[in-house]
Amino acid sequence: MKLYAVIMAGGVGSRFWPRSKKKTPKQLLKIFGENTMIQDTVNRLDGIVEKENIYIITNKVQKAGILTQLPHLPLNNIVEEPFGRNTAACIGLASVLIQHKDPDAVTLVLPADHIIKGEKEFHDTLLKAAEFADKEKGLVTIGIPPARPETGYGYIQIDEKSDFDHVFKVLTFAEKPNYATAVRFLESGDFFWNSGMFIWRADVIMEEIKTYMPELYEGMMVVKDAIGKDGFQEVLTNVYGQLKKISIDYGIMEKSKKVYLIKGNFGWSDVGSWEAVYELSEKDEDGNAKIGNIYTDMVTDSYIYSPKKFTAVIGLDNLIVIDNDDALLICKRDKAQDVKKIIDYLKINKLTEYM
């Protein structure tokens, strides 16, 4: 069994404004430590996936940044989608490319911008899932045991009785719940956070796409015929032009009869907002995470990022401050989700230079 990885790196990360911009979305930023998130995502596969088997699916504006950050990956493995068509198309494209190279490939599908703590547990989970996916021809998702009644994640319910050596049959996918529902999910014990990480054989996911998303399948067959030929990118553009924006969850996972879940017993976060960054950061005794030359007086439980400018904060708590070259964000922590509204404002007011 040979493992391949597909790293999905097309997201814009508008909730990370003003650090994330079109050219520098979240996955290309150093948010924790010395590496960018996509570098961490690739490094985290050391020992289980060969570099030449790691594929990055991205877009035109981010490609240059990715090539710079990941110089050790083969150039051909950095694949540029002509337009974003959500995860189903992205996965279809990656799967035909990988199948072309290895018809028996087992692929790990991973977002580029999540944080994981506990590398050994992560590897063990991936390897166990890959073995199951290869043998049983199933689509395996990684479900994270919920730590709190989180309303920002989707959930997956399993049939606890269907235990195939710690891999479980999935009963339902649930959208982001309200708080009361999230509490119920947490208490039930059979709901897990949908991590957006998948493990399957490339041929199996393509079979499922053929069944549930025949248009995507047909498009991808056209793409497959063009692999390695002149005009590949042109064919891809034509095919993508016909595709609808559909997520793999909606298009396949919620319909397929072959969906399984493996519990991910490692630390995980999709780092969905500055609030999540605050929570995942190391803090000082006042509960502050400070990056830069920062003076604080009567300040607690705040995330202050200002690497280029001496910054003084006085008499505030639960604050997020992000000072970038051309823009400044000051936000109450519990309003971190509202940062994405700034992007709409910038669009409407034609201030695209700040996006």
Add this chain to the structure above:
Amino acid sequence: MKLYAVIMAGGVGSRFWPRSKKKTPKQLLKIFGENTMIQDTVNRLDGIVEKENIYIITNKVQKAGILTQLPHLPLNNIVEEPFGRNTAACIGLASVLIQHKDPDAVTLVLPADHIIKGEKEFHDTLLKAAEFADKEKGLVTIGIPPARPETGYGYIQIDEKSDFDHVFKVLTFAEKPNYATAVRFLESGDFFWNSGMFIWRADVIMEEIKTYMPELYEGMMVVKDAIGKDGFQEVLTNVYGQLKKISIDYGIMEKSKKVYLIKGNFGWSDVGSWEAVYELSEKDEDGNAKIGNIYTDMVTDSYIYSPKKFTAVIGLDNLIVIDNDDALLICKRDKAQDVKKIIDYLKINKLTEYM
């Protein structure tokens, strides 16, 4: 009667960091509208003091800025103190310079960085005070009828019965009071805010200095002999080297028997902090004063100054934000007095480039 003005412009304004720096203290900043505070202070004398009779007492680091901002004043009227020695020395120096030019001069002594609303009332007050000071040889202070139990100002108590056509004999000077005392002052009706503005004949204040501060007087006589001669600045430096730092309030006003008060029935503020700037600024319907390209969402009662950088603030109230080229301040409004502690921090940590 010829009027002269002495504008005291030596202050550093550490509570206005990061806009005020050593070279650009509060009086040299555009805080309200298109003019700097010292330009407003000079312009406010139009019609009652001739330009050639306006003297600015400042220091080495601020002199260039003042020359640039006040090109219409005679060069010799911008006087550089070798070191700051508080207001008594500043006033002694200005008085001998003015006496040398006009032994009968009546001088208005004014801080460079106060805000006044109601120019006609201001002029009327100054002219009435000048007439009284000239005729009665008194030292006249301007007292502002208190609008609230302010603990940030000194107070002056008058003898209401001693009414010399709306100029009153002063009973006592009171330091900044605590809140309970400030309430009592407000209710008493005979306490007024000490505006730091004085009107007197130059010869009268020099006589009082001779009586109550003989060392300062002797020093100033040495300075007087050197006026117009080579080596004046050297003599000044030697004399200033011997002087103690004493305010005119402590050195003269609290001791002299000739102290009077005229009520200033115009809008006045010493603009002592960013909080005062907020209060004096025009606000939008959310109670915000915004300077720059500022996005606000769920933000009220805040002062946001960020002229060079697109700035977004979300979910906060009663905030002060000052974004300057090399430093950023974010402060709760009721903590505006604590901004000056940043200056101590910068000194201790040898971050003088930010001062």
